[in-house]
Amino acid sequence: MHVEDISIWALAGYYTLFIIPFGMMLWLRIPIIGKTLSSVARMTVQLLFVGFYLQIVFKLNNPWINTLWLAVMLVVADLSIIRGCTLKFRRFIFPLFVALIGGTAIPLIAFVGPLLSRPNLMDAQYVIPIGGMILGNCLRADIIGIRNFYEAMKNQEKAFLYALSQGARLHEATRPYLRDACQAALLPTVATMATIGLVALPGMMTGVILGGADPMTAIKYQIAIMIAIFTGTAITVILAILMSVKSSFTPYGILDSQAFRG
Numbered sequence: 001m002h003v004e005d006i007s008i009w010a011l012a013g014y015y016t017l018f019i020i021p022f023g024m025m026l027w028l029r030i031p032i033i034g035k036t037l038s039s040v041a042r043m044t045v046q047l048l049f050v051g052f053y054l055q056i057v058f059k060l061n062n063p064w065i066n067t068l069w070l071a072v073m074l075v076v077a078d079l080s081i082i083r084g085c086t087l088k089f090r091r092f093i094f095p096l097f098v099a100l101i102g103g104t105a106i107p108l109i110a111f112v113g114p115l116l117s118r119p120n121l122m123d124a125q126y127v128i129p130i131g132g133m134i135l136g137n138c139l140r141a142d143i144i145g146i147r148n149f150y151e152a153m154k155n156q157e158k159a160f161l162y163a164l165s166q167g168a169r170l171h172e173a174t175r176p177y178l179r180d181a182c183q184a185a186l187l188p189t190v191a192t193m194a195t196i197g198l199v200a201l202p203g204m205m206t207g208v209i210l211g212g213a214d215p216m217t218a219i220k221y222q223i224a225i226m227i228a229i230f231t232g233t234a235i236t237v238i239l240a241i242l243m244s245v246k247s248s249f250t251p252y253g254i255l256d257s258q259a260f261r262g
Contacts, residue, residue, distance in 0.1 A: 018040065021036075022036070053069075054124075054128065057069060057124050057128070058124045058125060060124075061120075061123065061124045061125075063120065063121075063122035066122045066123075066124045066127055066128060067122055069128060070104075070127065070128070070131050073131065073132060073135055074097060074100050074101060074104065074135065075097070077100055077135050077136075077138070077139045078093060078096050078097045078100055079093070080139055080143075081096055081100075081139060081142045081143055081146065081240075082096065084143040084147070085142075085143060085146045085147050085150070086260055086261045087146075087244075087248075087259065087260060087261065088258070088259050088260065088261060091244075091247040091248070091259050092244055092247055092248075092259075095240070095243035095244050095246070095247060096142070096240050096243070096244065098239070098243060099142070099235075099236050099239035099240035099243055100135065100138060100139075100142075100236055100240075102235050102236065102239050103134070103138045103232040103233065103234075103235040103236025103237075103239065104131060104134050104135050104138060104232055104236070106231065106232070106235060107134055107227070107228035107229075107231045107232045107235075108127060108130060108131050108134055108228065108232075109121060110228070111126070111130055111224060111225075111228050112126050112127055112130070115224055129207075130225065130228070133203070133204065133225055133228075133229065134225075134228050134229055134232040135232075137189065137229045137232065137233055138232050138233050138236040138237075140188075141185040141186065141188075141189070141233040141236065141237050142185070142236055142237055142240050144184055144185045144188070145181045145182060145184060145185030145237040145240065145241060146181070146237075146240060146241060146244065148180065148181040148184040148185070149177050149178065149180075149181035149241050150248070150255075150260070152177045152180060152181065153174070153177055153255050154255065156177075157255065160173055160174075160177075160255075161254070164253050170245070170249060170253045171245075173253070174245060178238070178241055178242070181237070181241060182234070182237050182238060182241075185233065185237045186230070186233060186234060186237070189226075189229060189230050189233055190230075192226075193226055193230065196222070196226065197219075197222075202222055202226075204218075204221055204222045204225045205218045205219060205221065205222035206218075208221050208222075247259060248260075
């Protein structure tokens with residue numbers, strides 16, 4: 001069994017489907033047509049570039065090149081989180097990068113090593129797509145969690161300062177906000193796990209089936225990747241918030257407005 005290829009002309013013709021959503025945007029006067037066109041163009045260019053590059057990476061399968069590519073993915077995710085949460089680059093780029101490494105590396109190594117028993121832990125066929133799936137979910141969860149944490153801190157500043165005035169230490173006063181932020185960040189993954197297979201066939205399972213594997217093998221891969229994603233997001237969100245606290249509060253325990261952009 002093999003995966004059917006898609007001709008470049010057939011794919012180009014498939015772009016005509018955009019007529020439907022763009023027509024709806026025009027009809028409803030939704031002012032994001034320009035932004036959407038820009039996003040489609042970027043998606044196309046970026047994916048074509050990655051496709052050509054990964055062909056070379058998979059062919060070489062060099063552990064150092066694979067590690068470098070994962071590092072690039074981590075840096076891009078790091079910058080995306082900082083922009084998405086309107087944080088200052090200098091203050092947050094390092095702690096968030098460390099949090100992403102922890103949340104991605106732990107489940108990824110466990111997946112490729114003990115689970116699949118691959119002799120090469122940096123095998124491009126596994127570490128790049130699996131690492132990308134874990135990292136992509138960590139990115140979304142981080143943005144949700146960090147935003148929730150700092151918005152709650154700003155909106156409930158009086159309650160936070162009152163806790164400090166009563167003798168609570170910084171980690172004690174921020175604990176309720178950390179708990180709520182982590183819950184908000186993890187709930188989408190929890191909801192996905194509760195409905196997976198019934199509402200939709202997820203990406204990992206579909207990809208393995210299209211690759212020619214039997215459905216039970218695909219299911220086992222999907223279960224494994226969901227465990228990896230949930231573990232990675234939990235590690236990343238908690239580490240990201242705990243490590244960013246040092247950069248976002250003054251020595252007196254007050255939220256520093258200079259840590260945020262805009």
